[in-house]
Amino acid sequence: MTSKDPEAPPRVGLFVTCLVDLFRPTVGFAAIKLLEDAGCTVEVPLAQTCCGQPAYNSGDRKDARAIAENAISVFEDFDYVVAPSGSCAGMLKRHYPGLFSGDPDWQARAGAFAGKVHELVSFLSDIRGVRAVTARHEATVTYHDSCSGLRELGIRSQPRSLLASVEGLELVELEDADVCCGFGGTFCVKYPDISNAILDAKTGCVEASGAGTLLAGDLGCLMNMAGKLKRQRSRVEVRHVAEVLAGMTDGPPIGGR
Amino acid sequence: MRITSPAFKENARLALADPQLQQALGNVRSGFIDKRETAVDALPEFEALRDSARAIKDHALQNLDLYLEAYEAKVLASGGHVHWAETAEDARNIILGICRSAGARTVTKGKSMITEEIALNEFLEENGIRPVETDLVEYIIQLRREHPSHIIAPAVHVTQAQVEADFRRVHDHLPVARDLSEPEALLGEARRVLRSKYFEADVGITGANFLVAETGSSVIVTNEGNGDLTQILGKVHVVVASIEKIVPTLEDTAQILRVLARSATGQDMSVYTTVSTGPRRWGDPDGPAEYHVVIIDNGRSAMLGSDFQDMLRCIRCGACMNHCPVYHAVGGHAYGWVYPGPMGAVLTPSLVGVDKAGHLPNASTFCGRCESVCPMKIPLPRMMRHWREREFERALNPAAARYGLKAWAFLARRPALYQAVTATGMRLLSLLGGRKRRLSWLPLGGSWTKHREFPAPEGSTFLRQMKARARP
Ligand code: SF4
Numbered sequence: 001m002t003s004k005d006p007e008a009p010p011r012v013g014l015f016v017t018c019l020v021d022l023f024r025p026t027v028g029f030a031a032i033k034l035l036e037d038a039g040c041t042v043e044v045p046l047a048q049t050c051c052g053q054p055a056y057n058s059g060d061r062k063d064a065r066a067i068a069e070n071a072i073s074v075f076e077d078f079d080y081v082v083a084p085s086g087s088c089a090g091m092l093k094r095h096y097p098g099l100f101s102g103d104p105d106w107q108a109r110a111g112a113f114a115g116k117v118h119e120l121v122s123f124l125s126d127i128r129g130v131r132a133v134t135a136r137h138e139a140t141v142t143y144h145d146s147c148s149g150l151r152e153l154g155i156r157s158q159p160r161s162l163l164a165s166v167e168g169l170e171l172v173e174l175e176d177a178d179v180c181c182g183f184g185g186t187f188c189v190k191y192p193d194i195s196n197a198i199l200d201a202k203t204g205c206v207e208a209s210g211a212g213t214l215l216a217g218d219l220g221c222l223m224n225m226a227g228k229l230k231r232q233r234s235r236v237e238v239r240h241v242a243e244v245l246a247g248m249t250d251g252p253p254i255g256g257r
Numbered sequence: 258m259r260i261t262s263p264a265f266k267e268n269a270r271l272a273l274a275d276p277q278l279q280q281a282l283g284n285v286r287s288g289f290i291d292k293r294e295t296a297v298d299a300l301p302e303f304e305a306l307r308d309s310a311r312a313i314k315d316h317a318l319q320n321l322d323l324y325l326e327a328y329e330a331k332v333l334a335s336g337g338h339v340h341w342a343e344t345a346e347d348a349r350n351i352i353l354g355i356c357r358s359a360g361a362r363t364v365t366k367g368k369s370m371i372t373e374e375i376a377l378n379e380f381l382e383e384n385g386i387r388p389v390e391t392d393l394v395e396y397i398i399q400l401r402r403e404h405p406s407h408i409i410a411p412a413v414h415v416t417q418a419q420v421e422a423d424f425r426r427v428h429d430h431l432p433v434a435r436d437l438s439e440p441e442a443l444l445g446e447a448r449r450v451l452r453s454k455y456f457e458a459d460v461g462i463t464g465a466n467f468l469v470a471e472t473g474s475s476v477i478v479t480n481e482g483n484g485d486l487t488q489i490l491g492k493v494h495v496v497v498a499s500i501e502k503i504v505p506t507l508e509d510t511a512q513i514l515r516v517l518a519r520s521a522t523g524q525d526m527s528v529y530t531t532v533s534t535g536p537r538r539w540g541d542p543d544g545p546a547e548y549h550v551v552i553i554d555n556g557r558s559a560m561l562g563s564d565f566q567d568m569l570r571c572i573r574c575g576a577c578m579n580h581c582p583v584y585h586a587v588g589g590h591a592y593g594w595v596y597p598g599p600m601g602a603v604l605t606p607s608l609v610g611v612d613k614a615g616h617l618p619n620a621s622t623f624c625g626r627c628e629s630v631c632p633m634k635i636p637l638p639r640m641m642r643h644w645r646e647r648e649f650e651r652a653l654n655p656a657a658a659r660y661g662l663k664a665w666a667f668l669a670r671r672p673a674l675y676q677a678v679t680a681t682g683m684r685l686l687s688l689l690g691g692r693k694r695r696l697s698w699l700p701l702g703g704s705w706t707k708h709r710e711f712p713a714p715e716g717s718t719f720l721r722q723m724k725a726r727a728r729p
Contacts, residue, residue, distance in 0.1 A: 016719050018669075022683050023712065025719035044723045047672040055666050057623060058658070059645030063666035070670060147624035180582045184622025189704035190658075191620050194269055196708035197586040198622070227709030230695055255712035256694030 012040040013078035015071070015117075017088045018050035019219040020240075024254065027219065030246035031084045031120050038128040045074045051088040056095065057185055065099045069106070072096070072113045080127070081117045084242050085218045086149020089119040094152050119149055120242055121217055125158040132165035135247035142174040142211035143241070144202070144225065146218035150178055159217060159241050166244060174214075175205045183224040196228075203228045206236055213253075215241045226255035258376045258404060260609055262593030265616035272587040281414050282588050285407070289579035292523025293630065300519065310516050311634045313509045314501075314570040317470075318561065324470040324503045325552070331473025335535025337548035345375035348553045352377060352462070352495060355549050356386050359493045361459035367477060367484040368392035369464025370408055370573060371497050371553060373595045374608070377462075388462075389454045391483040393447050400427050406589030406597065409521050409575040414588050417443070451483070461491035461545070465498035466572065467513070468550070471506040474534040475550065478517065478527035485531050494533065494545035499553045501569040507532075513572060516632035521574040556608045564643040568603050570633040577627035577637060583620055592617055599627035599637040606644050615653055618644035680721045683714040690714070 012035050020027045028044075035042045052067035071092065075081045083089040093114045100106040124130040143163065149155040163171050182188060182198030189195075202225060206214050214229070214236050216222050226238035237253035261268060272278055297303045317324055329339045340355075342348035356364060364381065366372065366388050378388045378399070390399040394412045398405055400423045405411030412420075421437045424446060437443055463484050465475040475496040477484045488494040504510050518524040537544030560566055578584040578598025589597030594614070596604045602617040611618075618641035627637045648654050668675040689696055690713020699711045 021719040022679055023714040025715055025717070025722055028719040028723075044720070046676075046720055046724055046727075048720070049669045049672050049675045052669065055662060055669075057642060057645070058662050059642065059647070059649030059654070060662055060666065061646055061649075063662070063670070067666065067669050070672070147622070147626070151625040151629050178626075180622050180624035180626070182582065182622065184624070186658075187620070187622045189702075191266070191269070191583075192704040192707050193273055194583055194586050194620065195622075197273055198582045199708070201582075201585075223712045224709065226712050227695070227705070230710040230712075231697075231708065251715070252694050255710055256690075256692075 009039050009041045010079040012042050012080045012082050013075045014042055014044045015048060015051070015075060015081050015083040015088065015092065016044065017083055017085045017219065019223070020084055023223065024219055024240065026248055026251055027084050027240045027242050030240070030242040030248045031082070033246045033248070034120065034124055034133070034242060035082060037133070038124050038130050040080075040128070043078070047074045051083075051091040053087065053091050053185060056091065056099070061099065068096050068099050068110065072109055076109060076113045076116075078116065080123065081113070082120050082123050083117070084120040084240065086119045086146050086153055086155055087218050087220065089117055090148040090152035093117040119153055119155055119217065121162060121245070122153060122155045122158045125162060130162065133162055133245045133247075135245055136167040137213075137244050137247070137249055138168040139213045140170045140172055140211045141213040141215055141244070142172050142206065142209040143177065144174055144181060144206075144214065144216040144221065145178045146216050146221045147180050149217050155217065159215075162245055163215070163241070169244070172209050172211050174209050174211075176201070181221045181225050183221045185220065188224060199224060199228050203232060203234070207234060212236060213244075214238045215244060217241050219254075222254050226253070230255045258373065258379070258595060260594050260613055262605060262609070262614040262617060265591060265593055265620060268591035268593055269587040269620075272591045277416055277419065278414050278588055281416050282585060285410075285413055285579055286585050289522070289575075293520060293576060293579070294523075296519040296523040296525065303516070303519070306512070306516050307632050307634055310513045310572075310632060311570060313504060313512060314633060317503050317505055317509075318501065318566060318569055321500065321503065321561065324505055325500060328468055328470040328473055328503060331470070332535065332548075332550055335473050335548075336538070337473070337535045337550060340549060340551045342551055342553045342555070345553070345555050348375045348497065348551055348555070349377060349380045351551050352497065353381065353384055353386075355493065355495055356381070356460050359459050359547070361386055361493070363387045363389060363454070363458045364460040364462055365389050365391050365455055365458040365487045365491060366395070367461070367463035367479065367487040368395045368411070369462070369497060370405070370595060371464050371499050372462065373405060374555065375497075375553065377497070389451070389458065391451055391455070391487050392479065393444060393481060393483075396447055396451060397423065400424075404590070404595070407575060407578060408573050408596065408600075414590065455486050455490045458491050460493045460495060461487040461489075462495045462497060463488050465496050465502050466517070467504050467510045468498055468502045468552075469505075469507055469510055469532075470503055472534055474507070474532045476510055476530065476532050478514070478530050480522075480524075480528045482529045485529060488531070488533055488545065489543045491545055493547040493549065494536070496533070496548075496550045497553065498550065499555065500557050501571075517572055517574055520576040520630065520632040560607050565603065565607050565640055567635050568600070568607065568640060570635055571600055571604070572633060573600075574632055576630045576632065580626045580630050582622065582624060582626070599641070600635075603635075603637055603640040603644070611644055611647050611651075612653060615644070615648050618642075619648075619654075676718070676720055680718050683718050684716060687714045687716040
């Protein structure tokens with residue numbers, strides 16, 4: 001199924017991630033638009049669910065592996081597998097192969113699969129060479145570096161440089177942009193008070209930045225930060241970076257206005 | 258030392274509600290991070306040094322028996338004594354024996370985490386021997402009858418005003434009207450009080466940052482020079498160290514020192530690096546008459562060859578906790594034992610058992626900042642996850658969490674069912690979100706909504722919409 005002709009548009013399987021699927025389909029549609037604009041053929045396999053992080057990070061390797069087998073089987077024939085999340089892409093790329101240690105066949109499949117996986121924004125910029133997008137967003141925005149994308153996949157400059165090409169957008173740097181927002185998957189409900197203390201420091205920096213819009217590349221972090229900002233009655237609007245890059249900002253922001 | 262790690266949640270709650278602690282923790286959030294970054298940026302070869310430091314320790318750990326024996330032979334040849342302690346209790350008894358045969362009533366101590374681990378001070382006191390901490394900050398901790406909350410800055414949880422109050426309380430022989438408002442005044446007073454103690458002490462006890470197999474030397478780094486005084490003014494010098502402190506050569510030591518201080522405090526080098534080899538020899542201007550090394554296992558050899566072996570590379574620089582958002586929020590005492598922060602979250606379960614310390618590796622967002630700054634490139638999040646796996650295998654985590662996870666995993670492996678269930682759930686949540694597009698309260702989601710709103714889903718799930726589109 002892999003395209004043979006080097007000139008043919010690459011076939012990209014969109015791993016939409018469970019949170020985007022359930023909570024924010026707009027990000028999925030934004031990802032399709034951005035990938036198509038970058039010359040890719042995009043397919044969305046319907047047999048996808050989740051990357052398995054909740055199981056993996058709770059110590060349940062067995063279920064994590066079963067979920068990984070499903071994802072690999074569904075996606076391994078694409079030229080690329082792209083996810084609009086650094087955390088899920090990191091899971092597929094950096095952690096899947098380790099789940100199959102001691103099983104050479106599956107490990108080889110997981111390794112080959114991992115080689116095809118990319119996070120959306122870094123894929124556009126590093127693999128497809130996209131330097132500018134055609135979008136408009138009249139706002140002062142700030143950007144939070146989600147941990148897995150930043151540290152597992154080295155995503156830092158890519159979203160900033162693509163955002164710089166959005167008409168009307170002014171990017172201001174967030175203090176401590178590279179510090180965790182306190183989400184951490186199940187961490188935020190297992191240790192709500194600690195999570196809240198970390199989150200409080202983050203939203204303090206967001207307010208201090210003076211930006212009207214907060215962006216990031218991971219829906220988990222975004223829901224966490226949006227939830228706090230709204231509880232604090234902040235006017236800051238929160239969106240996934242792909243929505244802005246694709247010019248799909250007509251709908252309400254995450255957590256409403 | 259009593260382990261309060263099982264009460265981590267309660268410890269954390271108290272810590273978050275303690276304004277003085279929160280004020281003191283502000284210093285960790287700012288100072289250490291910037292200083293380290295400046296020091297690292299100034300050294301282009303820092304990354305290469307990290308790799309070489311890691312390789313040195315990995316090699317030493319792979320040949321640990323060999324190097325420990327070589328080290329012992331060298332210590333004996335230099336006229337020193339080596340004692341092997343399998344457990345904390347063995348170590349305490351050995352040290353007490355050495356103190357007793359020296360007729361010691363007072364011992365001075367240099368800063369050492371391993372003596373905290375084996376709860377040496379309490380034990381010596383119970384046996385009629387007075388331990389005096391000579392590191393300024395350890396001295397403060399001792400005055401407060403507390404334990405360190407950080408491995409290199411033990412009193413980072415204490416504010417300057419609290420130190421002043423402690424000094425006025427304990428140093429009651431000094432004039433009440435003296436000015437202690439500046440840090441220098443506090444330092445000067447501690448110096449003067451401590452100086453006399455050095456001369457009273459019969460035994461000096463230090464830890465070791467390195468045990469050098471090549472020469473039989475122990476090496477400590479300090480910023481106050483108190484380690485030097487501790488070990489040369491007593492008649493007897495006792496070095497207490499755990500097995501993984503071994504490095505093959507002095508050259509290796511120098512190599513690792515280049516990453517140690519930079520990672521810890523952002524200094525190029527600590528102010529004092531003291532190498533001691535055996536007792537005083539003929540012609541030496543000073544030094545102890547007796548030199549003892551107590552080498553402690555206390556659970557470490559069981560980590561060799563396990564998923565946790567890499568943890569034994571740790572050089573106790575503290576960078577991981579300095580960069581940890583959870584440590585920043587709750588401080589070191591909440592972790593409930595000797596070692597806090599990410600390194601404690603891996604080491605504590607290894608040494609006291611995951612049944613007691615299970616919260617520690619769970620209380621992490623896996624943000625990965627610790628691993629990114631660890632000079633020894635220890636994969637801390639990965640090992641915390643290994644601890645979660647051990648807990649899960651032994652069913653130590655809460656039943657509700659396990660069943661919830663199992664139910665979710667059951668669905669996640671069955672895409673069609675998963676989509677049917679989630680589509681209904683999301684539609685409902687979306688309706689509940691109303692015009693505001695958020696919920697302030699969620700059934701079963703109280704842990705989330707306690708502190709934040711819950712953003713409502715848009716409505717129909719993405720995959721539902723794609724499926725509808727795919728239909729001709
Ligand atoms: S784990 Fe790494 S960063 Fe933490 S104290 Fe040890 S050597 Fe330093």
